[in-house]
Amino acid sequence: MNISIIGTGYVGLVSGTCFAEMGNNVICVDNNPDKLSKLRNAQVTIYEPGLELIFQRSIEKSRLSFTDDLKSAVEKSDVIFLCLPTPQGEDGSADLKYVLGVADNIGAILKANSDKEFKIIVNKSTVPVGTAQKVSNEISKHGVNNFDVVSNPEFLREGFAVEDFMKPDRIVIGASNENSFKTMRRIYEPFVRQGNPILEMDTASAEVTKYAANSYLAMRITYMNQLANYCEKAGANIDLVRRGMGTDNRIGRRFLFAGIGYGGSCFPKDVNALIKTSIESESEMTLLSEVNRVNKLQKLVLVTKVLDYYKGDIDGKTFGVWGLAFKPNTDDMREAPSVVIINEILKYGAKVKAYDPAAMEAARFDLKDTIEYCPDEFAALEGSDALLIFTEWNEFRNPPLAEIKSKIKDNVIFDGRNLFTPEQMKQHGINYFSIGRKPVLI
Ligand SMILES: NC(=O)c1ccc[n+]([C@@H]2O[C@H](COP(=O)([O-])OP(=O)(O)OC[C@H]3O[C@@H](n4cnc5c(N)ncnc54)[C@H](O)[C@@H]3O)[C@@H](O)[C@H]2O)c1
Secondary structure (H helix, E strand, O other), X not given: OEEEEEOOOHHHHXXXXXXXXXXXXXXXXXXXXXXXXXXXXXXXXXXXXXXXXXXXXXXXXXXXXXXXXXHHHHHXXXXXXXXXXXXEOOOOOEOOHHHHHHHHHHHHHHHHOOOOOOEXXXXXXXXXXXXXXXXXXXXXXXXXXXXXXXXXXXXXXXXXXXXXXXXXXXXXXXXXXXXXHHHHHHHHHHHOOOOOOEEEEOHHHHHHHHHHHHHXXXXXXXXXXXXXXXXXXXXXXXXXXXXXXXXXXXXXXXXXXXXXXXXXXXXXXXXXXHHHHHHHOOOOOHHHHHHHHHHHHHOOHHXXXXXXXXXXXXXXXXXXXXXXXXXXXOOOOOOOHHHHHHHHHHHOOOEEEEEOOOOHHHHHHHHHHHXXXXXXXXXXXXXXXXXXXXXXXXXXXXXXXXXXXXXXXOOXXXXXXXXXXXXXXXXXXXXXXXXXXXXXXX
């Protein structure tokens, strides 16, 4: 099938590459010239395990190409996927200017298209309920009717994007006519050969499903974070409580790890967008407003622990930092707790030396020259008084603790991801603060 992808970011590049891997001809469109020049030189523009191999293979087989020419991409394609940004607007709602702007352009292209071939426009961006209709209106205002708009929210996780796309738990398709369902089934059947479902529904339900899933996961994380704070005060250990809860089949084990708050490009803006649309529908999801509030506070719990330990005075202290990305296996820094925490401790006159296995370049964009960027995790400890851990990269899980102890001058670790056990820290004689567990004080 001939497919075009409009917007070649995390979702667009992964979707386009995976569709090409299944033998489709895929044209990826983007309007960022730097990104395009890298992609045209066969350079992957995001950090995503497993992507490089299938990206190179599809380029070699000429099944994957990149352009800024929306018109030729639309004309050559049967199905056009919109993978455009839907950032948070000032009032918390999803900003649809990219999606509706491109829909308008597509309308003009379809009007001028002499072949009048039928096109399916698929919205893969995360969008509020009613957007499929708005996209349809933008296109049909040009006087064309040889198209259909489908909603197909994307559930991939950054860091596991290829794995998730190739073997999705389910595919959600919102459409209003059988021909569109049929075409979408044809595209997705190779991805669900093991029997995972393709769920067909109306566009409104598909649009809400995506927000419902993300907001639920954000709520689950937030529940565990608040419970962790309580465990600390109550003398309990959140990791033991988590195991006790998660082994209950009704609850399940995933998304129960306490930490320093959720971040990333999706959860914060999707929670806000659902709050906003629920208010507009006069059915406010007040539970989510509380999730939002608690998550903002959670990003500061490590700062409180640091200030308490140093009795409010960290002026002139240097903190080694391990991990900057909002989660492991990604270079994405959007809404990362690391930025909030670092900016806060800098205000108190402290210095920061940081290392992240993938997000150094992206971090420079956010944090500029306010911190020192180190080539590896041990360089971040040189001359540091304490270690702060923000991201649970695997390579930080089993480090030589004696070496860490010999480097950090004040012999203290503040761990926002519970990478180590209090027992390990006791054995090594390291002062240790984590989330939802008693501190270790030597
Ligand atoms: N990142 C994720 O993990 C994830 C997962 C599921 C869903 N989503 C949703 O998918 C959508 C895209 O997210 P993303 O993370 O891929 O965003 P992104 O910012 O990484 O990528 C968007 C791309 O669109 C391009 N673009 C912007 N305007 C354009 C235009 N007029 N023409 C062509 N290209 C244009 C940008 O240059 C960029 O490359 C969002 O709605 C997001 O909420 C994201």
